[in-house]
Amino acid sequence: MKLIDGKKISNDRRFEIKEKIDKIRQKTEKIPGLATILVGHDSASQLYIESKIKACGYVGIKSFHHNLSEGSSQKDIVELIETLNKNPEVDGILLQLPIPNNKDVQKCINAIDPLKDVDGLHPFNTGLLNLSKNWNEIVENKILVPCTPVGIINLLHMSNIVVDGKVVIVIGRSNLVGKPLSMLLLANNATVIMAHSKTKNLEKLCRSADIVIVAVGKSKFINKEFIRDGMVVIDVGINRTADGLCGDVDFDAVKDMDIKITPVPGGVGPMTVTMLLENTLKAFLK
Numbered sequence: 552m553k554l555i556d557g558k559k560i561s562n563d564r565r566f567e568i569k570e571k572i573d574k575i576r577q578k579t580e581k582i583p584g585l586a587t588i589l590v591g592h593d594s595a596s597q598l599y600i601e602s603k604i605k606a607c608g609y610v611g612i613k614s615f616h617h618n619l620s621e622g623s624s625q626k627d628i629v630e631l632i633e634t635l636n637k638n639p640e641v642d643g644i645l646l647q648l649p650i651p652n653n654k655d656v657q658k659c660i661n662a663i664d665p666l667k668d669v670d671g672l673h674p675f676n677t678g679l680l681n682l683s684k685n686w687n688e689i690v691e692n693k694i695l696v697p698c699t700p701v702g703i704i705n706l707l708h709m710s711n712i713v714v715d716g717k718v719v720i721v722i723g724r725s726n727l728v729g730k731p732l733s734m735l736l737l738a739n740n741a742t743v744i745m746a747h748s749k750t751k752n753l754e755k756l757c758r759s760a761d762i763v764i765v766a767v768g769k770s771k772f773i774n775k776e777f778i779r780d781g782m783v784v785i786d787v788g789i790n791r792t793a794d795g796l797c798g799d800v801d802f803d804a805v806k807d808m809d810i811k812i813t814p815v816p817g818g819v820g821p822m823t824v825t826m827l828l829e830n831t832l833k834a835f836l837k
């Protein structure tokens with residue numbers, strides 16, 4: 552087994568972002584700004600927001616944090632977003648998901664100015680991603696793509712793992728991870744298999760692929776039966792268990808195989824935060 556060190560790759564990338572922002576500040580005396588919105592006090596969401604704000608501080612992005620009370624209505628959230636849309640110091644707006652009390656998340660996201668949509672979840676940006684012909688077009692046009700999927704693509708590129716011509720199975724079809732990831736993989740010339748809870752013969756399908764990317768949210772979901780030697784395994788899952796944080800892959804069961812794999816923690820997670828920084832810089836430059 553060879554580990555794909557998401558933490559190191561992510562730190563290198565953050566350093567590059569910091570250097571770019573330093574140069575911009577010296578030239579223009581301006582810096583990018585990111586507004587984060589947390590609704591309620593979910594402890595995991597609070598930790599995510601703290602790590603995002605800390606990462607902003609490191610690269611020189613100005614943070615504007617808003618913590619709305621758990622009882623806030625959809626109208627309260629949309630009104631805050633509309634104020635932030637008009638604020639020239641704010642280049643990116645991140646609404647931390649999930650939001651409590653069954654509000655219509657997509658309606659809240661739709662209120663974000665697409666040019667400030669650093670999570671890439673607004674239908675305008677989803678549309679641009681789906682219409683892109685290839686990866687170069689996505690990069691050159693600075694399309695705002697969801698952070699976790701674009702982080703995975705960068706992780707693969709920066710680990711010199713070839714995607715072009717490879718069979719990649721994505722397990723999980725959420726709007727946040729699986730669906731945009733499949734579009735990014737297609738743009739990178741992969742042959743993509745999209746799997747979900749209704750997929751039959753998942754183990755066999757999985758073993759037929761060169762790269763498996765799992766975003767299901769079930770600890771130890773992927774065991775030895777799904778994996779063969781020579782594969783690349785990207786574990787997106789973050790599961791809180793009695794034994795601590797773990798991914799969707801039963802790491803101990805596959806660790807003696809001849810595979811490349813991302814650990815949890817220290818794999819996809821740090822890249823997600825780094826891509827948020829990169830998207831904020833992109834939004835500023837746009």
Ligand code: NAP
Pocket residue numbers: 699722723724725726727728729746747748749750753766767768769787788789790819820821823
């Ligand atoms: P989600 O919206 O709950 O989607 C889960 C997906 O898994 C669904 O498409 C579901 O299929 C599929 N699924 C469930 N059971 C399955 C089964 N038995 N076989 C095959 N597919 C199955 O989750 P998400 O937001 O994509 O997140 C997935 C995981 O990634 C979570 O652990 C989350 O915490 C983690 N995550 C990590 C990061 C990071 O930065 N590392 C970022 C985002 C999310 P159906 O559509 O058929 O129901």
